[in-house]
Amino acid sequence: xxxxxxxxxxxxxxxxxxxxxxxxxxxxxxxxxxxxxxxxxxxxxxxxxxxxxxxxxxxxxxxxxxxxxxxxxxxxxxxxxxxxxxxxxxxxxxxxxxxxxxxxxxxxxxxxxxxxxxx
Numbered sequence: 001x002x003x004x005x006x007x008x009x010x011x012x013x014x015x016x017x018x019x020x021x022x023x024x025x026x027x028x029x030x031x032x033x034x035x036x037x038x039x040x041x042x043x044x045x046x047x048x049x050x051x052x053x054x055x056x057x058x059x060x061x062x063x064x065x066x067x068x069x070x071x072x073x074x075x076x077x078x079x080x081x082x083x084x085x086x087x088x089x090x091x092x093x094x095x096x097x098x099x100x101x102x103x104x105x106x107x108x109x110x111x112x113x114x115x116x117x118x119x
Contacts (some may be wrong), residue, residue, distance in 0.1 A: 018069040020079055027066070031059045035049050081084060087113075 020028075032039060035055045041047045056073045063071050087110075092109050 006051060017075065021066070021068045023066055024063050024068060024071075025079075025083070027062050028059065028080055029083070031062060101117075 038047060038055055041054060043049060051107060053073075060071060060073045060076050063076060091110055094108065
C-alpha cells in the first residue's frame with residue numbers, strides 16, 4: 001500500500017472585527033427600536049422578506065455612514081441579537097435578585113436602554 005506523507009492543510013486564519021463604538025450601538029438601538037414591529041413580525045402579505053432586508057440595509061447604511069468600520073448586514077443583525085440577549089439576561093437577573101429575601105444590597109435597576117432592547 002502506497003501512502004503518501006501529506007502535510008496537514010494550514011488553518012484559515014480570520015481577523016476579528018473592530019468593536020462597535022458607542023455611536024454605532026446607539027444608532028443600531030435607535031433604528032431597531034423604531035422598526036421593531038417590522039423586524040420581529042412574522043412574514044405575511046404586509047411583511048415580506050424584501051421589506052425586512054430593506055430595513056436592515058438602511059440600518060447598515062446608517063452605521064456605515066459614521067465611518068468607524070465597514071459593517072455588513074449580518075454583523076448588524078448579530079450585534080442586535082447580542083444586545084437583546086444581554087438585556088434579557090440583565091432583566092432575568094434583576095427579577096431573580098428582587099425576589100430574594102434577607103439582607104444585603106438591593107439589586108441594580110434596569111436601565112432604559114436595556115428596556116428598549118428587550119421591547
